[in-house]
Amino acid sequence: MVATPPPPPGPPPGPPNPAQAAAVALLNLSCLGLGYVLLRHWKSAALCWAATVALLVVALPADPDGIPLGVLVAYGVFLLAVAADGYRRGLRATPAALEPPGRRKLVLPVALALLLVVPAGGTFAYGAARDEAIEQQLMDTLTAADGLVKQAEGQSFTSVEVTYNSVLATYQRIGTEHAGSRAGKLVPARLAAYYTSVSLPYTKKDYCAAVPGLKHLRALPGKVDRGLLGSLVGKADEPLAESWFQCGTTTIGSAGQEKTSGDYLNDLTKTFPQSPFTPKIEPTLREGLRTREKALGVAPCDGLAEIGRFRTTVGMLPSETYASLGTDTKRVIQRGEFGCGLDRFKKKEFSEAATAMTDYAKTYPDSPQAAQARNIAIAAEIAEETPAAGNKVPSGATVDGSGQVMVISNDGPGEVELLYTGPVTGRLTIPSCASCKSYPTLLLPVGEKVKPCSGPSSKYPKRTLTLPPGSYQMLQKREGTGTSAGMKKPSNAKIESGYSYTNCLYVTSGF
Structure with a gap:
């Protein structure tokens, strides 16, 4: 078996070249790993590309809040690390791309240029994208606020006041903090x-419903920059004055509106003393009073509560x-009552009449009609028991000392109040x-009658009336005692000229 010869040794490292090392470091700072490309260190270059791609994935599309700080710090640390590694590798490297001496002189300027162009260009492009994202976000916020205004429109202001205030805060923020944005320039129109x-x-x-909203609009200069409001400053003054006037004068007299009407008219007087509506209050209310007084002549009881x-x-x-x-x-109320x-x-x-006239006489004791009111109350009380007593309205006349004498005695326990009405009307009280004692009718012998006031005359409390001739209806009201209950007893009397009369009041019981 033949052994494979070892590969030839690489070129020996050259002398230290700081300029070249700096160029490689700067090229690595370009975010594209170009220093490693120059050295043909492809794995390291690929790592730089992967980091940059990861950054782009996180950064795009641009977010109004920008890139998360942690990502930027991590990427910055990574760039510094590859720059330092590039410097180390480029210090003694002799890359083939730089073998011609002329190219070595260009590498540092080119590295500086790329460092300026690539990161700076990327930063500028991302800044522009982020600005557009912010613009779009502001427009979306503005549109959402506009939608809330539309939803609240037509509803009671107090029920949607929180919504309106929220919208107002949005307009204020966009109009002042982002005045130069597309959304910021639209704020004045949105406020209109x-x-x-x-x-x-x-x-x-709808003047009463308008008051809360107009008060809110009048207070806008205290909540929103005046430059954004423009001609809206003071625009709500006259509408508010008119609404206070119209609502205050038209609701006066309505049930539950007493304080509201008064508050509105007072607010108008104090807030807008120079308004043309302020001097109209008194004549308008006076005309309203005249109208109500006329109505009393048709239905006296119906309008009293309103007045x-x-x-x-x-x-x-x-x-x-x-x-x-x-x-x-x-005066109108007194007449109406x-x-x-x-x-x-x-x-x-009759019951209602008695109550009304009794109250009138107590409330207006000095009225010229007080005496008649008392007499009508007496006649009404008698008429509850004897309806004929209500056939004629009593005058204010009382016993004047002329007429026929009637002596009334009380032969019974309990104080007696005697009410009478006829040619004259009145009441008197006879002590107990x-x-x-009461007369026991069931224990009397057959054929024997009750004989009241049969004892000495001095025994019985007496009162004397002098009554003009005529027919009278009377009502005896005896007070209850420990041995007898209270009672009412109606009766009639006819008084004729030339006679004197006695009347004995007594109590009977079954035992």
Whole structure:
């Protein structure tokens, strides 16, 4: 068997060549392993290519956040390592590509040029791609914010206020932090659309619904850069003033709106004293009061609650401006309360009439109609037991000392209140008879009748009435005691001229 001769030895290493080593190191820093290509060290070159390809896979497509820091650090360490290895290998190497002396002089300038062109060019290209990715991301964010505005449009502002504030923060961030971007340049137009969306209720003349949104729009200069708002600054002032006026004046008197109406009108007065709507408040409310007063003449009870709420709101307004309106409102309410009680009486709603007129007399004791209100309350109470007492509306007349005398005695336990109505109306109270008891009707002998007030006259508490002639309906209301229950007893009386009358009130029981 013939032995294979060993391969010839390679060329001996040349003298140290720092310039060549630096060139190889710089070529390896180009990200393409060109130093290894120059030395024909293909495995190492392939490793550089693989690392660069891996970097491209991670980096592309460009992300707005850029390449992860860990990847960049790892790749930088790798480049420094292959540069150092290239320097070591190129220090004494004699690559065939550099054998001609003229080429050796060019290798370092070429390496420097490639180092500038390849990494710098790649960095520039990636930066441009990343900028475009950022632009696209900003446009996507802007479009998403626009979509939220569209979704919120038409809904109650308070229910979507959080959404609107979120959108506003997005516009502010893009418009200030990325003012030069395509998205940033669109922000002023988007804010104009935002204003249109939020103020839509005002555009539709839904003034009460418009107030929260317009207050929000008026506060925009405190949340968004004024340069982005442009002509929107102050644009919501007059619409807000009008909405406060319209909502405050149209909802006054509505159930549950007393405070809201007052707040809106006060806000208008304080915030926009020079607005043309401010001086319109008082005459508009006065006209509203006149309309409600006219309605009382048709249905006295129906509008009372509304006018009461109207007065509550007027009471919230500055007294120096609305004192006269407040006085007139009180007058209308007083008239309405009397009219309502009278209307109840005429409609035979005696219980309600009695309550209404009693309250009126207590609330307005100095009213010229207080006496009549008390009399109507008395007649209504009697009419609950004797309907004929409600056939005629009592006047305010009371006993004046002329007429026929009626002496009324109390022969029974418990204080008695006697109500009467006829030519005159009134009530009187007769104290309890301390020594009197109930008459046991079932224990009397057959044929014998109860004989009240048969004892000495001085025994019985008495009261005297002087009544004009005529027919009267009366109601005896006896107070309960420890031995007898309270009771009501209606009766009739006819008073004629030339006579005097006695009336004995007593209590009967079955035992």
